[in-house]
Amino acid sequence: MSKINIPSENGNLTLTKSTKLVGLKKHVEGKAMDSVDANVIPDLGGFEVVTLSSEAGIDQALDNARAHDDVAIGTHIYFAEGDNRPVVATGIIYVEMAEGVGMEERQVVFDAFALHIIEDREDGTVICKVTPQSPNPLKVAAALTKLSMVNKAYPDLDVPLDQYFMEPRDGLLPHEWHLENQGFVTDVPNFRLKVGADAKVKAAWRRLGNLGSSNLIVAVIDNGFDINHPDLRGKIVAPISVSSGSSTLPTGPRFGDHATPCSSVAVAAANGTGIVGAAPMAKLMPLHGLTYSKYLTEQMFSHCIRNGADVISCSWGTIDPRYRPGAEHERAIRQAMTAGRGGKGCVVVFAAGNEGREYINYYANIPGVIAVGASTSSDTHASYSNRGNGISVVAPSDGGWPILAARTSWDQGNTSVPLNKRYYVDGIDRGPFHKHFGGTSSATPLVAGICALILSANPNLTSAQVKSILERTADKIGNQWDYNSSGYSTKYGYGRVNADSAVAEALRMGGAGGSSQPSQPTIPTVPTPPTPPTPTPPVITTPTAPTTPTAPAPAPTTPVVTGADLFQFSVRGLARTGFGLQVSVNNEFANVLKEVESLERKHGMPVMVNISTINGRTAFKILVGPFATRDQADAAKGKMVSQGAREPWLRPLATL
Template sequence: MSTINVRTSNGNLNLRKSEALVGLKISGEEKPPEVREEVMPELGGFEVVALDPGRNIDRALDQVRQSEGVSVGTHVYFAENDNRPVVPTGLIYCTPVENADRNEVRLIFQRLNLTIEEDRPDGTILLSVTRRSRNPLKVAAALQELPIIETAIPDLDVPLDQYFSEPRDGLFPEEWHLENEGSIPGVPNYPLKRGADARVRAAWKRLNSLGSSAVTIAVIDKGFDLNHPDLAGKSVHPLHINSNETKLPVGAAAGTHGTPCASVALGAANGTGIVGAAPNARLMPLHGLTYSPYYTERMFNHCVTSGADVISCSWGTVEAIYRPGALHERAVTSALTRGRGGKGCIVVFAAGNEGKNLINYYAQLPGVIAVGASTSNDTHASYSNRGPGLTVVAPSDGGWPILAARASWDPGVPRVSPEKKYYADGRDRGPYHKHFGGTSCATPLVAGICALMLSANPELTSAEVKAILQRTADKIGTPSDYDAGGYSDRYGYGRVNADRAVAEALRYRGNGNAPAPPPIAVTLPQAGTYSLQVSALSNHAAVADLSAKLQSEFNLPVAISPVETNGSTVYRVLVGQFATAELARDNIDRLRAAGYRPFVRELTGIG
């Protein structure tokens, strides 16, 4: 079948149309009779289903679109050498050329039967196809050919990887990852390494509490059993990402991954079950995993506007064709800088379970805390991805696994004996829990520890939390694993130490001896020249980090221009000084290739 070449923020993507799968938006319980199999319940706002493979897919889709209860139908695609379905959501990110006639642009949209959903201050126009529009991929390609349009990028969604791995060895009923005494009650023949834990119980003692109920951890995942004894009553501001509603789906089709992830971060201390790292924290559950830039913006914006303090993400990808682009990065950066009243949400991503020398692309985004996994013997978990960008590791399976909550509809591990569906050693611990592991488990553990740090000191910025975690981590492995700066591709800066991290957070708050934030060199560029603005940030540390990063990457002068707005300071970050606007534009592609979204700014009057 022929392929279609699609422009994305990461370059061009060759897609081939599926011969059997389509995406449908269905109202009601009954599926159209043409549906042979339900493949994926949620992808880009559609249900991915299989139609009769013997029929021409175009004619089959046209027919099912006429069915009662089907509001929208779309083709499903596959990228070269990849078996994950790709769904166009029907949205297009369009940027007209500079100084384009806006009336002419709107006439073009009308002729193509497109609806303007958003007209953003940065010049981006978010478009939506209608029933009268052509295929959104073809519409975007047609727009891209027009001289008046600079970019037209269709919004695509693909399933991302949930970083869970089944336990590899036995289990015990005690939570050794919080405090490891070197043995497991009732299992005398499996020794652990004493002290191979995250020091969470010691952090509780230092705080003299289990953390603050004023701290909210957002967990972005699928499959939350909010009636589970360890999670009941903890949910605030839930969001179904695709539908933009507060009611979350339940049952097998909804998935099971979010329940154990949430429990590791904040399972309640209620006398039964398990206890999370930050038992008093509140849970903000966001159901839905998405590559779509539009839905990615929605999820992180919801976290910011609804008051999340920490955002835990046990998912991602190591496939280069689906690495996050500029729009994804902007959404994450917005949370890192705008959240918590400008102090920034703490964003934690899993490094991934592929066992590669490459960590999850989402975990590589600037400012994100990237988490790998260590074992009950303080060794590197073999499945845990390695490489530059890893921040810390945290205890998970690979030796003894972690005990976590399980959704009431969780079917357990397939293809094992019935007694080992939930517990690897076959010993029943009741209907509410199961073995859990992977970097999916290590990530919410670190998210919970970040919540304890904010309980100790609510004024910490996102950059300060990350710096403290790095500085207080325990070096495990061998000295040869680490370079002269104390960094390891296998362990990051080491295994997370909650007690030391909380102690440092208290020191920042208590005596004023904390290191000053990195200085910002405020430089007012020469008036009458031109520059490329890449960002406008209020977070002091983020401005300093970005400035240093830009200077290193491009060897161009970087200017910081402060602007007072609504009683606070925002810093414009500007790259280069050019005599003309044309010379400035000559450098745009260079910055875009590195993931930035620059625009030309005349420097007269800046500051």
């Protein structure tokens, strides 16, 4: 089994190459191929994960697939130790160069691996993409990490995340007890619910005097949107399939069915039929493409900012520490929470998770995110709902009686139960467009819809204020001892969400009377983020080495060497022939002297310094050598690495 260790923010990750699965990007998405034996995942990091019908080994089978006219890119699929979820490298690499490395130095590195720069960020991170001439992106990242000129190089990975839905374990507006619970469901006479164990959504509508604003947009990021469903038809704005950038969303069983019920709980229309969402007047921005990929995560949250999303609902995540969201994931989400809505911030809502653990989904624990757990129709904690610090509120879901939600036209239902209970747990048929639903998957969009009602009451609230209102107005349920002295519980957060109280507080903060109808807000103009500037290549002048170069004089007010730092050195010019092993680039002459002395002492080899000017600033490149041949340089490099040095960069001296 072929294994590879790759660097990541969560420590090194050991991946094993799959012997059966490969990833293919086709020129025409979804086009069938004779060599494909089975379609496993339709979209993982932009690749279709498939098995190939070939008696050859996986490497040869993939090479054969790459040669097919319909295939643009083919890649191996991997598995992490102890995990059965496929992992794919998207081809994006996040690189941070060492301090002092200049533009031409950096370009030498990227050219060596045939990398294309797609973004140069102000924080020093360079986003690169492999090209057809590049090696495997996992091997590129591993090789870059060994270079002394590179601080870190993380390959962008994608892995299927967990959709937080549970099949109901225990049945149109009168059925929606989570909006207003009167102690029973209309056609379920033998199952008692707890009066008042609901989210108080109908009361919030009455307080508003309407069903919320039609100018608000709730974005749902998930897989499996049926945008022609009667409850969602006509509500769609700015749809996107994240990996392809297409506005056409894929449909059919292989693309999932989770997004449709989630969307309906938040925004299902009040059109006289079917069910009604918590914010039935709000529009729906569907983003198809559940992804761990850093780059695609950045793209989807940027899409929400650019296209005016007010609330972003995410009923998915992970509790696997190997796939804990990294700095770029958090940066993308925090950017939405601060830059969205014209600077007031998108309200971001994540599910706490359904694993029944004492800690919550890593995404839900990002500061500023509203983390949602689940309560039951009896106002108790749902046993499957994760507990722990970070939960904001809980919201009604299954665990007692389930939620009624929309279902896709291709939903095959729960095939593990009798046919009459495939969509409805009690076997009572409520039509072809709905099903029973639950988990924190259902609780999360319910809270997202309530956040839209809060913004309907007061569109000037920031995302942080909406989160604070939800938490301050929640109802304490469960036992008194479940809460600490600050009123916080690791089971319930600040309590079960109360839409009516939250809307009342939003109206108060906006200066409106408790029963008055707020003016209809308009969607603030969200400026399109500027295209990152293309860096202008610096003017680089490299002086011809004189026969006896003079070291540059230090600044008169700062001594170069002080105290015990006393060096003896001899300087002579060298011809630019042969090879050197570049160790670093430095801007301070005193540091150069110290590093040269350390290298000579540690490795017993000569050291060279190349002096150049980059954008008016002197740069000292430190190299071990010279070596007459590449073989001699390679042997010296091996010796240095064996002595504990980071792998130096081999370069012809003629390029200096």
